[in-house]
Amino acid sequence: RMWHYTEGIENFAPVWDKHAIRILPGPSSLWFDATGKRLPVPLWPGFDTLGTLEHIMSTGYDYSWFVLTQKIIEKEFALSGSEQNPDLTGKDLKLLAQRLGKGAPAPVEAFKEKGVDFIVRDTLDELLEEMAARSGYVPFDAQTVRAEVRAHDRAITNDFGKDAQLNMVRQARHYKGDKIIRVASPHQFQDPSAGPLIAVKLNILTRKSLGGIHTDLDGRVLDPSGAPIPGLYAAGEATGFGGGGVHGYRALEGTFLGGCLFSGRNAGRSSSTL
Numbered sequence: 297r298m299w300h301y302t303e304g305i306e307n308f309a310p311v312w313d314k315h316a317i318r319i320l321p322g323p324s325s326l327w328f329d330a331t332g333k334r335l336p337v338p339l340w341p342g343f344d345t346l347g348t349l350e351h352i353m354s355t356g357y358d359y360s361w362f363v364l365t366q367k368i369i370e371k372e373f374a375l376s377g378s379e380q381n382p383d384l385t386g387k388d389l390k391l392l393a394q395r396l397g398k399g400a401p402a403p404v405e406a407f408k409e410k411g412v413d414f415i416v417r418d419t420l421d422e423l424l425e426e427m428a429a430r431s432g433y434v435p436f437d438a439q440t441v442r443a444e445v446r447a448h449d450r451a452i453t454n455d456f457g458k459d460a461q462l463n464m465v466r467q468a469r470h471y472k473g474d475k476i477i478r479v480a481s482p483h484q485f486q487d488p489s490a491g492p493l494i495a496v497k498l499n500i501l502t503r504k505s506l507g508g509i510h511t512d513l514d515g516r517v518l519d520p521s522g523a524p525i526p527g528l529y530a531a532g533e534a535t536g537f538g539g540g541g542v543h544g545y546r547a548l549e550g551t552f553l554g555g556c557l558f559s560g561r562n563a564g565r566s567s568s569t570l
């Protein structure tokens with residue numbers, strides 16, 4: 297078993313061979329498969345990695361597209377990796393405070409400028425033309441993407457619209473934390489003041505293997521027949537991702553450390569009663 301991400305971009309300054317970076321996206325980008333069909337509800341950015349992976353691979357093509365605006369990239373794009381977050385890695389509060397200011401964080405802006413997966417254009421026609429050009433032999437349907445962007449822009453002016461993604465974005469902004477640092481205010485993609493328009497070609501990125509030593513809930517290591525091996529315990533990632541997968545196969549991001557500590561506590565308690 298492997299854990300993959302669906303928002304992989306090629307690193308323009310790789311630390312190792314074939315080094316990819318993951319975008320940690322906010323919810324406002326429109327997400328299309330390689331042929332230009334919008335991903336089905338609820339496969340919005342940042343919602344269901346495994347569901348989205350399954351869907352993308354079922355299209356027959358192993359990449360997809362985000363379409364967004366400058367306004368969205370500034371507020372909603374974060375990049376995974378310590379070298380992409382010098383403020384956090386370096387515990388630099390001054391640098392961290394810049395995330396609240398105008399403009400995208402410098403590492404995000406650098407990817408926008410230099411990354412091979414990014415297209416930045418002033419008009420939707422220009423953007424679609426370049427997306428089609430980069431699709432090679434894949435039948436990219438620019439008309440469908442254009443219609444989706446127009447429908448999105450129409451729905452912006454209607455507080456009672458039926459676009460589920462837009463309604464969810466509005467809902468997310470009810471939480472102050474998200475409103476301030478994570479979710480852009482809804483706007484028309486073709487509003488020049490929100491531009492330029494951006495498309496990002498997203499590749500499948502392989503993150504880690506999920507296997508590990510088989511244990512029971514007390515952290516006792518099990519032999520191939522399922523019987524505990526006397527006196528042998530295991531905990532944390534060694535027992536499978538996030539502490540033996542205690543949060544399930546579709547575990548949310550950020551829940552791994554907790555599961556590792558929890559499985560360590562269980563193994564410790566159980567072994568101390570020996």
Ligand SMILES: Cc1cc2nc3c(=O)[nH]c(=O)nc-3n(C[C@H](O)[C@H](O)[C@H](O)COP(=O)(O)OP(=O)(O)OC[C@H]3O[C@@H](n4cnc5c(N)ncnc54)[C@H](O)[C@@H]3O)c2cc1C
Binds near residue numbers: 532539549552
């Ligand atoms: C880049 C990255 C980002 C992550 N982000 C998050 C996040 O945001 N939220 C979250 O919940 N989880 C996150 N995780 C996962 C989380 O960090 C791990 O699940 C957790 O730290 C694993 O803890 P552990 O104690 O099981 O293993 P580890 O922390 O890997 O500890 C194993 C220790 O064993 C030592 N060791 C190995 N071999 C030997 C040996 N032979 N002898 C002695 N010592 C040895 C190693 O040096 C290491 O110190 C992230 C992981 C990575 C890699």
